[in-house]
Every structure is written in structure tokens, then in C-alpha cells.
Amino acid sequence: MKLINLIKNELIKIFHKAGIYVMLLIVVVLSIIAVVLNKYLSVEDISNSFLVEVKMEDYDVKDPIQLENYVADKSNYETLKEISKYKYESPEYYYLDNNLYDVIYCQNRAKYIEKNEKKEKECSSEHEILLANAKNFDYKKVLLEEKAELVKELNKIGEDAELTELDYVKAKILVIDYRIDNNLPKTYTDSSKEIESYPDLYREYFSLDQNDKDYKNKEDLLVKKEKEKQLFEIKYKIDNKLYVSGKNYSLRDSIIYKFTTVDVFVLITVIMITGSILSEEFNKGTIKQLLVRPFSRSKILFSKLIASLIVFILFLLCYTVLDGIITAVGLGGVKEIFEPMIVYNYNKSAVVEYSLLTYCILSFLAILPKYLIIILFVFLVSIISTSSSVSMAAGYFLMFASSIIDSFKNIKIINYLPTSVWNFNDYLFGGMSSNPYGSLSSSIIIVIITIIFLIILSQFIFSKKNIKNQ
Amino acid sequence: MKNILEVKNINKFYGKKQVLEDVSFTIHESEILGFIGPNGSGKTTTIKLILGLQSMKSGEITINGYNIKKDFSKAIERVGAIVESPDLYMYLTGRKNLELIKDMYKDIPDGRVEDVIELVGLSNRIDDKVSKYSLGMRQRLGIAAAIINKPNLLILDEPTNGLDPEGIKELRDLLKGLVKKEKIGILISSHNLAELDNFCTDVCIIKKGKILTNKTIEDAKKTNRESYLIRLNKTTGLKKILYKEDEIVDSDTIRVYTEKDNINDVIVKLIEANYKIYGITKEELSLEDAFLNAAGGNEID
Numbered sequence: 001m002k003l004i005n006l007i008k009n010e011l012i013k014i015f016h017k018a019g020i021y022v023m024l025l026i027v028v029v030l031s032i033i034a035v036v037l038n039k040y041l042s043v044e045d046i047s048n049s050f051l052v053e054v055k056m057e058d059y060d061v062k063d064p065i066q067l068e069n070y071v072a073d074k075s076n077y078e079t080l081k082e083i084s085k086y087k088y089e090s091p092e093y094y095y096l097d098n099n100l101y102d103v104i105y106c107q108n109r110a111k112y113i114e115k116n117e118k119k120e121k122e123c124s125s126e127h128e129i130l131l132a133n134a135k136n137f138d139y140k141k142v143l144l145e146e147k148a149e150l151v152k153e154l155n156k157i158g159e160d161a162e163l164t165e166l167d168y169v170k171a172k173i174l175v176i177d178y179r180i181d182n183n184l185p186k187t188y189t190d191s192s193k194e195i196e197s198y199p200d201l202y203r204e205y206f207s208l209d210q211n212d213k214d215y216k217n218k219e220d221l222l223v224k225k226e227k228e229k230q231l232f233e234i235k236y237k238i239d240n241k242l243y244v245s246g247k248n249y250s251l252r253d254s255i256i257y258k259f260t261t262v263d264v265f266v267l268i269t270v271i272m273i274t275g276s277i278l279s280e281e282f283n284k285g286t287i288k289q290l291l292v293r294p295f296s297r298s299k300i301l302f303s304k305l306i307a308s309l310i311v312f313i314l315f316l317l318c319y320t321v322l323d324g325i326i327t328a329v330g331l332g333g334v335k336e337i338f339e340p341m342i343v344y345n346y347n348k349s350a351v352v353e354y355s356l357l358t359y360c361i362l363s364f365l366a367i368l369p370k371y372l373i374i375i376l377f378v379f380l381v382s383i384i385s386t387s388s389s390v391s392m393a394a395g396y397f398l399m400f401a402s403s404i405i406d407s408f409k410n411i412k413i414i415n416y417l418p419t420s421v422w423n424f425n426d427y428l429f430g431g432m433s434s435n436p437y438g439s440l441s442s443s444i445i446i447v448i449i450t451i452i453f454l455i456i457l458s459q460f461i462f463s464k465k466n467i468k469n470q
Numbered sequence: 471m472k473n474i475l476e477v478k479n480i481n482k483f484y485g486k487k488q489v490l491e492d493v494s495f496t497i498h499e500s501e502i503l504g505f506i507g508p509n510g511s512g513k514t515t516t517i518k519l520i521l522g523l524q525s526m527k528s529g530e531i532t533i534n535g536y537n538i539k540k541d542f543s544k545a546i547e548r549v550g551a552i553v554e555s556p557d558l559y560m561y562l563t564g565r566k567n568l569e570l571i572k573d574m575y576k577d578i579p580d581g582r583v584e585d586v587i588e589l590v591g592l593s594n595r596i597d598d599k600v601s602k603y604s605l606g607m608r609q610r611l612g613i614a615a616a617i618i619n620k621p622n623l624l625i626l627d628e629p630t631n632g633l634d635p636e637g638i639k640e641l642r643d644l645l646k647g648l649v650k651k652e653k654i655g656i657l658i659s660s661h662n663l664a665e666l667d668n669f670c671t672d673v674c675i676i677k678k679g680k681i682l683t684n685k686t687i688e689d690a691k692k693t694n695r696e697s698y699l700i701r702l703n704k705t706t707g708l709k710k711i712l713y714k715e716d717e718i719v720d721s722d723t724i725r726v727y728t729e730k731d732n733i734n735d736v737i738v739k740l741i742e743a744n745y746k747i748y749g750i751t752k753e754e755l756s757l758e759d760a761f762l763n764a765a766g767g768n769e770i771d
Contacts, residue, residue: 005573012570016561286557289615292521293574294543467523469514470554 003299010307014273020311023269024318030265031254031323035330038250044088051080061112071112075105082131091185092134094192095142103127139185147176164206171199178238183245191243194234201231218436225432229344236342236351251324251333252356256341258320259360260425262370269315270371271395274308274378275388282386288467297463301383305455308375346430366424369447373422374398376454383462412437418450471498473532474623474655480519480529482512482679489515490679493529497623497655497672502645504670505659512679513659514554517627520657521551533623547575550621552629556612560601564592564611567600568618575619586614589644605632613641617648624648624656630665642669697727697753700736703746711739725753 014020054077059070079101086093103126110120133142154169175198179185186192205227215221237243257263278301281287290300328334340353354362377398382391402419414420415435421443426433433443475497482490490512497503507513518524520531522538522545531538536545558567568583587596590610600608609632616624624645630638646669648654660666666673674684705718717725726736733750740747 002574002576009570009573012566013559013562016559016566284557284560285554286559288521288523288551288553289557289571291523292546292549292551292553293571294547295574296543464525466525467518469518 002295003303006295006299006303007307007310010277010303011310014277014307014311019272019276020269020315023265023272023315024322027265027319028322028326031326032330035326039330042088049084051077051084053077067113071108072105075101075108078104078108086134089187089189091139091187092137094185094187095137095139096130096134097188098186099130100127103130140180143176143180143185147173147180150176164203167206168199168203171202174238175199178241178243182241182243184243185245190249191247195238195243198231198234198238201227201234205231218432222432222434225346229346229431232344232351233342236344242339242342247336248331248333249336250331251327252337252339254323254327255320255337255356256360256363258316258323259364260367262367262423263316263319266312266316266319267371267374267395267399270308270312270375271378271392271399273311273315274375275382275391275395277304277308277382278379279382279386279388279391282467283388285470291467297465298459301459301462305376305379305458308379312371312375343429346432348430352429362428363425366428369424369451370422373418373447373450373454376451376458380454380458380461383458383465409436416442416446418446421446422450471500473497474499474501474534475520475657476530476532477516477520478530478532480516480531481527482515482519482524483527488679490519490526493676493679493681495674495681495684497657499622499653499655500649501672502649502656502658502670504663504666504673505657505676506663506666506673507659507661507676509661511676513661513676514627516676517551517553517625517657517659520625521549521553522546523553548619548622549625550616550619550623551625551627552609552612552616553625553627555631556608556615558600558608558611558615561599563599564596564603564607564614567611568615571615571618578619582618582620586618589617590614591640606634606637609633609637609641613644620652622652622654624654626656626658628659628661630660630662638665645669696729697725698733698736699751699753700724700726700740701748701750702740703748707743708745711743722748 054070054074056070060066061070079096082100083093083096086096103123106123107120107127110116110123150169150173154166154173157166157169175195178195184192184195186196205224208224208227209215212221212224215224258266278287281290291297337356339356341356341359343352343354343359344350345352374395378391378395381394382388385391385394398419402422405414405417405419408414409420415437420435421433421438424440424443426435427440427443433439435443473496477493477495480490480493481488493512493516495503505513505516515524519526519529520533520538522542533545534548538545558564559570562570565583565587568586572578572583587593590613592607592610592614595603595607600611603611609629613626613629616626626645629641633641645656645658649656658666658670672684675682699719701723703722705721705724708718708724712724712726713728715727719725726733728736737747737750
């Protein structure tokens with residue numbers, strides 16, 4: 001009961017300070033900027049608007065290689081100029097992006113290198129057709145043409161071909177059929193890209209050894225498992241008709257992101273809160289008022305630690321809600337958050353549906369150890385140094401050092417450091433860690449030992465701490 | 471009388487340097503102990519040891535019968551303290567500061583916060599942020615914070631810092647009232663002897679980490695002989711008449727150390743030597759004078 005009072009007091013102090021509100025304001029501003037950029041501009045649109053005209057004078061066209069370069073650059077420029085009339089995620093963009101360059105190149109080559117007027121005209125008329133198609137774009141017609149080609153190919157391969165090759169073409173036809181049935185033109189949207197990757201994934205996966213035990217090299221096995229996951233998730237979505245045009249996952253993606261990655265803004269806030277919750281009391285002298293109360297020092301310490309954790313969770317939730325509202329207002333996608341998450345479970349070798357909530361909780365638990373270890377580390381440094389800036393710097397150092405350390409994974413000992421095993425995301429749903437030496441059980445043990453060590457050391461140092469005279 | 475605070479032979483080192491050497495004293499109920507010493511003499515360190523804010527090499531401190539090391543929570547339960555300066559959260563209001571402290575004790579009635587606000591006279595400004603308070607108001611809020619848990623031992627480290635003479639007087643009256651009403655014991659440290667005069671019941675003087683004297687005010691004053699100030703028409707040529715320890719203060723005043731019964735003889739002598747006597751006053755010995763004597767020197771600061 002009394003510990004709760006202490007925690008409550010700590011929370012009152014934190015919520016009466018500006019720090020946390022400033023951070024919330026910053027993330028709100030940033031997410032508004034992100035949504036505006038996302039809605040009105042795409043990276044491709046921006047880069048297309050910076051196109052520089054390709055001029056002949058800039059090339060030494062007497063040199064055949066330079067002439068080739070000129071033709072290629074010019075074709076590229078003309079293609080982009082045409083394409084950029086359409087939105088990046090539109091079917092027309094995709095259509096032209098995949099077809100236009102070839103005809104323009106053909107045209108330019110005929111004109112400048114081959115000096116073949118007839119060919120130039122042929123290509124030019126093809127060019128016109130493509131542009132006309134794009135203008136009155138009928139994606140079904142295009143898909144049906146593509147399908148007809150594939151069926152022809154299928155008949156040509158016949159029964160002699162290798163099974164995977166046959167299946168590959170079949171998979172392509174499957175995808176086209178699916179697109180036609182479900183109004184899903186080819187575009188550069190995530191779902192379209194995902195479904196488009198299906199045939200290649202299929203072929204790649206089934207050309208690999210299916211038996212995990214045959215893999216001597218962990219990296220190869222990881223590649224196989226990753227493909228397995230992608231393939232079966234896409235297959236599941238195709239089978240259950242989950243790819244439908246007009247779906248908008250902006251909001252869902254923004255929510256998922258918060259719980260599957262250690263977000264830098266959440267981390268900065270947590271480091272700020274934890275780094276100052278104790279050291280500020282030391283600096284301002286108020287720690288004395290806290291320590292001359294009928295509480296053991298460890299209770300004081302734990303109340304601060306727990307308050308930091310509560311603020312961390314609250315901030316994460318507020319951030320998610322605020323960013324979610326901004327995303328929903330700007331980009332939409334509220335309906336889609338109620339759709340299940342499709343996740344391949346390695347243990348069951350099957351796809352499992354999770355609600356967004358369950359998925360987020362599970363993912364968050366997997367990254368929680370990383371947050372916890374950083375929080376405890378900052379806390380420990382703040383007890384030792386009694387300086388907010390030193391402890392915050394230590395937190396950021398750990399944040400960056402861990403990613404630097406990660407690049408030395410080939411050194412065996414590095415893989416047993418807490419910073420190498422503190423993210424359990426890989427292990428979720430029966431997955432395998434990319435850490436060549438790590439296993440789930442050893443990671444759990446290392447993380448638990450680290451956490452206990454940090455807590456005990458903090459507690460020990462704090463209980464022995466002399467409050468220096470001013 | 472019940473012992474509230476007992477400090478027994480405490481020794482404290484900072485590194486190799488000994489900052490407290492066998493410091494001992496006791497505070498009983500209704501006792502105000504003036505803890506006096508120059509800056510750097512070990513007053514604040516002693517107070518921090520009493521409050522468990524620092525560790526000591528040896529010695530024993532008990533508050534209300536509980537050892538501060540072994541039974542910290544129980545020992546500290548009925549202590550109120552200001553150490554160095556009133557430690558307040560500047561970004562909170564005065565009331566919030568008090569409420570935070572109140573919540574750290576069980577069984578403090580809700581009205582207590584209002585009572586202490588009233589007691590220190592901060593009712594008008596209590597809902598302002600402490601950052602807007604003057605030094606004197608912060609000091610008063612610090613005292614409110616120190617007494618909110620109805621302590622029977624109040625430890626005040628230089629509480630008069632930042633207070634004007636009016637404020638110092640108010641503080642004295644407040645503390646005297648508390649002692650009278652609630653029979654609490656007070657440890658009050660200062661480097662300024664004059665402030666504690668007419669206020670403390672006991673005095674303990676510390677210098678370079680050692681206790682020089684430790685006795686009641688009355689005893690302290692008693693050890694000094696009475697003195698009288700005599701105003702005369704002139705003070706020249708007095709050497710022959712007066713005793714060695716008597717002093718010429720200025721051109722018309724002398725100080726004579728003598729017993730009450732002997733004062734007549736002094737006057738007769740002066741009259742016989744043709745001096746005119748304009749007035750005689752018995753000198754009240756100040757605390758400062760008493761302790762300058764006790765310390766065997768005049769360099770308290």
C-alpha cells in the first residue's frame with residue numbers, strides 16, 4: 001500500500017514536468033509531417049520532379065560507347081518523363097514503368113545508332129499504343145493478354161519440363177487469375193508487390209532443400225525459413241482472398257510498427273525519464289527529503305523504477321494513439337485494423353491468424369527485454385553518476401553501441417552479449433534467431449541474468465550511497 | 471525526562487581525513503539544542519549521520535530508542551528535518567509539495583496539510599509554484615514540510631538562512647510554541663550564535679569535528695562572573711583603582727567584573743577618586759560571550 005503511494009508520488013512529479021509533454025508534441029508534429037508527405041508526395045514523385053534533361057552536347061557521340069550511353073540515358077529520361085505524369089501507386093505507372101523503356105530505347109537506338117527509319121517508326125507506333133493504353137487503362141485486358149502468353153508457354157513446356165518450372169508458370173497464371181477475380185491491378189502498392197512476388201518465391205523455395213536437418217550452415221537455413229514464411233503467408237492470403245483492392249493498411253502498419261520495433265522516440269523519452277528521475281533529485285537536493293521518510297532505500301528505488309516503466313508504457317500507448325489518430329485522419333485505414341494478422345508459425349508449419357491486439361502484445365513482449373535492459377542500465381548509471389546528462393548519454397551510447405557491436409557477429413563472444421540477444425522478435429511464432437550462436441533458451445538466461453544483475457547492483461549502490469554535502 | 475535523540479561517539483572520515491571525532495550529545499523532550507560551529511566544522515555532516523543520509527565509521531545513533539542503522543524506518547518515522555536548505559520541488563505548488571510528503575506517512579489526517587499551512591502563515595500563496603516563492607517563503611514551506619508528520623524530533627540545519635529579522639523572530643516563536651505544545655525536541659544548527667540566544671535550552675559547540683562544550687544555557691552563563699557597566703565623566707587614570715581584569719570600554723564607560731555584594735566598594739572607591747558616576751547597569755551575558763569564553767577563544771567563525 002505504501003509502495004503504491006511512493007509510485008503515485010513519482011508519477012505526479014513526472015507529469016508535472018514539461019519533458020514528457022515536449023516529447024509528445026515532437027512525435028505529434030513528426031507524425032503530421034510524415035502523414036502529409038505520405039499523402040501528397042512519394043519519394044519517387046519527388047525524385048521524378050528533379051529530372052535533368054539529357055542533351056546530346058554533353059556526350060562525345062563520335063565515340064560508339066558514349067553514343068550507347070547517350071541513347072540509354074535519353075531513353076531513361078524520356079521514360080521517366082512520361083511515367084511521372086501518373087501517380088507512383090497507380091496501375092498506369094506500373095504498366096508504363098515495365099513496358100515503356102524498351103520501346104523508347106528501341107526507337108532511339110534505331111534513330112541514332114542503327115539509323116533504321118523503318119524500325120524507328122515501328123517502335124514509335126508501339127510507343128504510341130502504350131501511351132494510349134495507359135490513357136484509357138484497362139488492366140483486365142492487359143492481364144488477359146499476359147495470361148494468354150503464359151498459357152501458350154505452358155503448353156510449349158509440356159509434360160517434359162521440370163516440375164518446378166511447370167509450377168512456376170502455373171503460379172504466375174494463378175496470380176493473374178486472382179488479380180482479375182479480385183480487381184487487383186498490378187501496381188507498386190505493398191499488397192500488389194507481395195502477390196507479384198509469389199511465383200518467384202514459389203520457385204526459389206521449392207528449389208531449396210526442404211529438410212532443415214540437411215542444412216549445415218545456419219545462414220542458409222535462415223534464408224530457407226524466411227522464404228518459407230513469406231511463401232506460406234502469401235499463399236494463405238491468396239487462398240482466403242485477403243488481397244482485395246482498396247485495402248488501406250496505413251493505420252495498421254503504423255500501430256504494428258510501434259510494437260515490433262524499438263522506436264527511437266520512445267527510447268529517447270524513456271532514457272530521458274529514467275535518466276532524470278533519480279539524478280535530478282540528487283542535483284536539486286530533494287533526494288534528502290525523500291530519504292528521511294520511513295521507507296527503506298530499496299523501496300524508494302523500486303518506486304522510481306516502476307514509475308519509469310509505467311511512464312514508458314503510457315508514453316508508448318499515447319504515442320500509438322496520437323500517431324494512430326493522425327494517420328487515420330490523414331490516410332485512413334480504420335476498418336483494416338480489425339482484420340486478422342496472418343502469421344506463419346514455424347512450429348505448426350501453418351499460418352495462424354492473430355488479432356492485431358494479440359499480435360502487438362506478443363511482439364512487444366519480444367522487444368521488451370531490450371527496453372528493460374536499457375532502462376536499467378540508465379538507472380544504474382544515474383545512481384553512480386547522480387548526473388542526468390551522464391546517464392542519458394550512457395543510454396544513447398548503449399543504444400548506438402549495440403548496433404555497432406552487432407556488426408561484429410562473426411566474433412563468437414559478441415553473440416553472447418546481452419545486446420546481441422535482447423531482441424526476441426526473431427523467435428516469435430517458432431522463428432529462428434539470426435544470431436549464429438544464439439538459441440532461445442540461452443538468450444532468455446542471458447537476459448534474465450543481466451536484468452537481475454543490474455537491479456541488484458543498482459540496489460546495492462543506492463543503499464550505500466552517501467548524500468554528499470552541498 | 472525521556473531521551474529523544476542520543477548521539478554516541480560517532481566518528482566519520484572523508485577518505486583519510488577525520489571530519490567527526492567522538493561526537494556525542496543527547497536531546498530530551500522539550501529541549502532545544504543549539505548546535506553551533508563555524509562553517510565546515512561538521513554540523514551538517516553530523517545531521518546527515520543522524521538522518522541516515524551518510525554512513526559513519528563508528529558510533530551509535532538512536533532516535534526514540536530505535537537505532538538509525540538497524541531500524542531506520544522506525545527511527546525516522548517521527549523525525550522532521552531541513553538539511554542544508556529546504557528541499558522542495560520548484561515545479562510544484564507549495565500545497566502539492568506538502569501533499570507528496572503527507573502521502574509518505576500513514577495515519578496523517580487530511581486536515582493536517584491545512585493546519586501546517588496555517589501554522590507557517592503561507593495560506594495566501596500555497597497554490598503558487600514554489601519557484602515563485604521568496605527565500606523566506608521557501609524556508610517557511612520547508613518548516614511546514616518538516617512538521618507535517620507531527621515529529622517529536624525536529625532537526626533544522628541553518629533554518630534562519632534567508633530569513634529577515636522579522637522572519638527569524640517568527641520562526642523562534644513558532645518553534646517555542648511547538649516545544650511547549652507538543653513536547654518535541656529540536657536540534658537547530660547555526661554558525662550565528664546571536665540568533666540562538668534567548669531561545670535554546672541547551673547548547674553544543676562543535677569545532678573541527680570535535681564537541682567543545684555541551685551544557686545548558688544557564689550553566690554556561692553561570693560559569694561566567696557577573697559584570698557591570700559603569701558610566702563616568704572620564705576614564706583616565708583609572709588603572710590604580712580597578713582590578714586587572716576590569717576593562718575600559720570607551721571614554722566614559724568601564725566594565726567591572728565583581729559580585730553583587732562588592733559593587734558598593736567599587737563605587738565608593740570611584741567617588742573617593744573624584745569620578746562622577748552617571749549610571750550603573752548589570753550586564754546580561756550573551757550566549758555568544760558565554761561561548762566565546764567556553765571555547766577559550768574568540769574565533770567561532
